[in-house]
Amino acid sequence: MFLIILLLYLGKICNVSTMYNENEWDGYSVGFLSDCPGSDKEAIITNKTLKDLTFTIQNHKGDNIFNTRRKYNYYQMKDLAQDPNLDFNKPTFVFVSGYLDTTDFYITSNIAKVYEDIGYNVLMLDTNKFTTMVYPRAVRFMRPVGKHTAEMLAELTQLGLDPKKLEIAGLSLGAQTASYIGKNYQLIVGTKISRITGLDPAGPCFRNLGPEDRIDKNDADFVDILSTNIDGLGMAAPAGHVNIYANGGEYQPGEFIWMLCTSFCSHIRAYFLWITALSYPDSFIAIQCDSVQQARNRQCYDRQPMVTNVLGLKSNRSREGIFYLNTDHKHPYYMGVKGLQKQYDFVLSQMKAMNMEKVIKM
Numbered sequence: 001m002f003l004i005i006l007l008l009y010l011g012k013i014c015n016v017s018t019m020y021n022e023n024e025w026d027g028y029s030v031g032f033l034s035d036c037p038g039s040d041k042e043a044i045i046t047n048k049t050l051k052d053l054t055f056t057i058q059n060h061k062g063d064n065i066f067n068t069r070r071k072y073n074y075y076q077m078k079d080l081a082q083d084p085n086l087d088f089n090k091p092t093f094v095f096v097s098g099y100l101d102t103t104d105f106y107i108t109s110n111i112a113k114v115y116e117d118i119g120y121n122v123l124m125l126d127t128n129k130f131t132t133m134v135y136p137r138a139v140r141f142m143r144p145v146g147k148h149t150a151e152m153l154a155e156l157t158q159l160g161l162d163p164k165k166l167e168i169a170g171l172s173l174g175a176q177t178a179s180y181i182g183k184n185y186q187l188i189v190g191t192k193i194s195r196i197t198g199l200d201p202a203g204p205c206f207r208n209l210g211p212e213d214r215i216d217k218n219d220a221d222f223v224d225i226l227s228t229n230i231d232g233l234g235m236a237a238p239a240g241h242v243n244i245y246a247n248g249g250e251y252q253p254g255e256f257i258w259m260l261c262t263s264f265c266s267h268i269r270a271y272f273l274w275i276t277a278l279s280y281p282d283s284f285i286a287i288q289c290d291s292v293q294q295a296r297n298r299q300c301y302d303r304q305p306m307v308t309n310v311l312g313l314k315s316n317r318s319r320e321g322i323f324y325l326n327t328d329h330k331h332p333y334y335m336g337v338k339g340l341q342k343q344y345d346f347v348l349s350q351m352k353a354m355n356m357e358k359v360i361k362m
């Protein structure tokens with residue numbers, strides 16, 4: 001009798017322990033600051049304030065980059081089209097600055113230089129005037145910012161800019177702004193921009209919105225998304241054509257193993273991975289998954305047949321889907337073909353290595 005009770009008891013414990021990973025037991029992440037009531041209410045940028053919406057043209061030839069970069073506001077697109085550093089035969093890259101950012105800071109200046117070096121015209125959109133405020137209000141201003149920037153690009157299109165040679169990228173809030181630019185450009189010009197790249201597109205205030213209100217595959221001919229902090233500052237939905245979840249997309253390994261890479265660190269990793277992928281276009285190889293959950297769980301290695309795609313400008317546009325990208329914890333991050341094997345999964349192998357011994361004693 002005692003034995004039966006014991007067996008029943010053990011059975012119950014086992015039942016419980018198999019439940020630990022199920023959503024009925026511990027629910028699922030609702031994400032950081034997912035809903036921002038009222039952030040879709042109207043926001044207006046007046047004709048006067050449009051002077052503060054500017055494109056800066058990248059030109060790194062001088063020693064001091066600030067001396068040689070020219071800035072053009074909303075009303076100066078004709079002048080911009082005449083700028084000696086612009087050649088509409090080349091592809092054009094627009095980088096959209098993010099929350100509290102400006103084109104003079106590191107993130108925009110640095111990516112501008114990289115794109116310039118690989119042969120692009122580079123326009124840096126400065127949204128600083130419209131993001132220097134509490135975040136949910138900045139979100140609200142990104143809709144008119146997107147609309148007016150699309151008007152600027154539409155004017156440039158009349159002056160020779162080819163939308164099929166136009167690529168836009170943004171980090172975080174900048175990625176959602178890029179989406180609004182893409183949506184409005186289509187409405188005005190009647191054709192799509194060639195590419196929009198979302199670097200961990202902002203989840204706060206956007207995560208629970210539909211495709212009309214956040215980044216989506218219909219925003220450009222090709223939309224690729226790199227996710228690095230999906231439940232925190234990024235968003236989880238595979239909203240693009242190619243959706244790459246670095247190390248499962250939730251958190252990134254810390255630069256120093258013993259130091260955790262929490263939300264902000266993981267979020268901006270998307271930018272550093274992308275910048276590096278511009279220089280090593282074949283080296284960030286991602287593995288296709290069946291679902292975002294599979295990517296989160298690092299379970300895509302055994303999927304047959306293995307389908308891969310690369311992060312960066314050489315990404316195969318016809319291989320759409322959800323991809324898992326295994327990376328190293330420090331620059332230059334890429335793992336090459338080694339990264340396709342589960343045994344080299346950086347996070348899995350590091351975690352295992354930390355508790356290799358059968359017994360530890362102190």
Ligand SMILES: *[C@@H]1O[C@H](CO)[C@@H](O)[C@H](O)[C@H]1NC(C)=O
Binds near residue numbers: 047
């Ligand atoms: C703002 O400018 C546009 C065109 O430049 C003009 O059509 C519109 O009437 C102006 N709005 C106001 C309120 O002045």
Ligand SMILES: *[C@@H]1O[C@H](CO)[C@@H](O)[C@H](O)[C@H]1NC(C)=O
Binds near residue numbers: 316317318319
């Ligand atoms: C891109 O992917 C498609 C579909 O898998 C494939 O047929 C094609 O060969 C790929 N292109 C390149 C350049 O690898």
